[in-house]
Amino acid sequence: MQYLPVCLRLKDAPVILVGGGTVGTRKARLLLRAGANLTVVAPEISSELESLLAEHGGTWQRSEYRETDLHGRMLVVAATPEQSVNEQIHADATALNLPVNVVDSPALCSFIFPSIVDRDPLLIAISSSGRSPVLARKLRRKLESEVPGAYGALAEFAGRYRDRVKEAIPEETPRRLFWEQIMEGTVAEQVLGGRESRAEQMLEEQLANTQAHYVGEVYLIGAGPGDPDLMTFKAARLLQTADVVLYDRLVSEPILEMSRRDAERIYVGKRRDDHAVPQEQINQLLVDLAKEGKRVVRLKGGDPFVFGRGGEEIELLAQHGVPFQVVPGITAGNGAACYAGIPLTHRDHAQSVRFATGHLRDGTINLDWGKFLSETETVVFYMGLVGLPVICEKLIEHGRPANTPIALIERATTKEQRVLAGTLDTIVDIVEREKPRAPTLIILGSVVTLHDSLSWFGDS
Template sequence: MQYLPVCLQLRNSPVVLVGGGTVATRKARLLLRAGASLNVVAPEIAPELEQLLAEHGGHWQRATYRKTDLDGRVLVIAATPHREINEQVHDDAIALNLPVNVVDSPDLCTFIFPSIVDRDPVIIAISSSGRSPVLARQLRSKIEAMVPGSYGRLAEFAGRLRHRVKEALPAETARRLFWEKAMEGTVAEQVMGGREDRAEALLEDMLKDVEALHCGEVYLIGAGPGDPDLLTFKAVRLLQAADVVLYDRLVSGPILDMARKDAERIYVGKKRDDHAVPQVQINQLLVDLAKQRKRVARLKGGDPFIFGRGGEEIELLARHDVPFQVVPGITAASGAACYSGIPLTHRDHAQSVRFVTGHLKDGSSNLDWPSFQSESETLVFYMGLVGLPLICEQLQLHGRSAATPIALIERATTDDQRVITGTLATMVDIVKREQPKAPTLIMVGGVVELHGELAWFGGTN
């Protein structure tokens, strides 16, 4: 994050704008709407800017810029067509420790103007960190279509009754749960429909029965293989509603960042022979947190029910009568296949696919190797990096050709994805040379030959 988004209170604050053209007029319009006491410094100004200043009580200083124009100001904006003047304004502002924005010059800015969706008092700011203002404006248009103008009325309603709710619900968690329910239900609909008296009566009824809001719940959420864009809408919604987030090492940072900023985060990750929290304790922790009336998101890489031990976790929840929801996720095999250009099935190569755990307990060969010999079936081994030599050996011992194509996909669907290909005979040596790191996925079968033809993600052969 290159910039920290903040909202400035500028009402009656002295702000200087250097420049008087079309661009300066756009900035002046925003500053005056925010209530700034605006002083424009320019030899000439556009008629619209002059009218804006007259309407809002701003001041035009008909002059060329001087350093003393910054005296007593809290914010500085330069919007002239002259680079040397803009640079001078920047240097002078920096010397005085004043925030400065030079329009269309990110290198001369200590703050930038975002693209704004105004549903006063709700303000939504979108920024591309100065890289692409057009993209920011396009995003603003999409958000404006999604956010009704009546959201401002809803925010005013909540602000007016905030003190009343705080008196009735002094505990922060209970209060947040109350407002979340109010803002998503009938109360909000009544307010946005202009029936605030009815909405206030409904809110008072809710305050009389707050115990109904205090039920704990567990959300077992499939986080997918890594790319945050692969999360379902439901997964994002429940993740952002959770009070506590339990996550493992397969959950990527960008996905974890989607949780509420004030949510408690508990790492319960596992890697080979190193369990941060044993599975039995994870199961019990979910129960305990829900019994404390918390909403708990259990983030699991991939899909909870495909080698994710999700069944064990909800089994204990069910025994203790803890409400839960299971949200499917894109399993690693599907994500890795799509992002590496290796279809799991293909009419010319494979008519079926089998998912197998490659994490062999105690290093033993306890898989049904004789059943893995069909040339028309794709084999996908989860957690098979350490067991790769055994996988290649056993498949060949039980009849698979040494020339059978095999792929190892490292960190599938992320920017760090790497695809390593070979055959059952050569793959062990290739992996020793390439030194991939977990998480990885192994695919075996004729479909691997399509990687070079269909790959688009930029993996490495």
């Protein structure tokens, strides 16, 4: 994140705008709408800008820019056609520790103007960090059509009742859950429909019936293999409601950032031979947090029920009567195969697929190797990076040809994805040379030969 989005209160604040052309006029319109005490410095200004200043009580200083014009200001905007003047304004403002925006020059900006969807007092700001204003405006137009104007009235309504609800429900979590019910229910619909008197009556009725304790709930969410776009709508929605998020190293940072900013985040491991929190403690933590009345998300890479130990976690929740939901995710086997251009099944190569764990225990992998010999079946090994030499050795030992195609996919579906392809007798040396990092996934079978022709994503 290159910029921190903030909402700046400019009511009666002394702001200076240098430049009075078409671009400067657009900036002045925004600043004046925000209530700024605006001074425009320019030898000439547009007729529209002159009218705006007269309407809102701004000042036109008919002169060239001087460094002393910045003294006593809170905010600086430069919109002159002269690059040298804009650079000087940036230097002067920076020396005075004043926030400065030089229009169309991101390198000279300590802040930038976002595209705004205005449903006052509700504001939605979209920014491309100065890279593509056209894209930001496109997204604004999309949101303009999807966010009704009445949302501003709903925000005003909530503001009027904020202290009343806080007094009635002093505890933070129950109060937030109450507001979520209001905003997603019939009270909000009454406000959006222009029936605020009825909405006030309904809200008071709900306050009178508020229970002192809210029962918490646990959501086991499959986060998929890494690409946040592969999250389901339900997973994204529930993640946004969580008070607490338990996550491990298989969950990518962009996915974690989809949670609420005020949600507590608890890292619970896990990497080989180093579990930050043992599984039994994770299970109990889910129970304890839910009993505190919190909405808890257990965020898992891939799918919770495919080598994710989700069954163990909900078993304890069920024993303690804690409500829970399980949200499936795209398992790493499917995601990695698709992004690597390796179909798990193909009429000419494989008519079935088998998923197995490649995790070492006491230096070996306890699998029935005789079941892995079919050349018309694709085999997917999870957690097999360290155990790869054992996997290859056992497969060859039990009869798989040494030239059987095999691929190791590193950090699948992310921008760091890499595919290392070889055969049972060459892949160990390839991995030793390339030194991939976990998480990785291994695919065995003739479908791997399709990778070169069907791969479409990442560095292969």
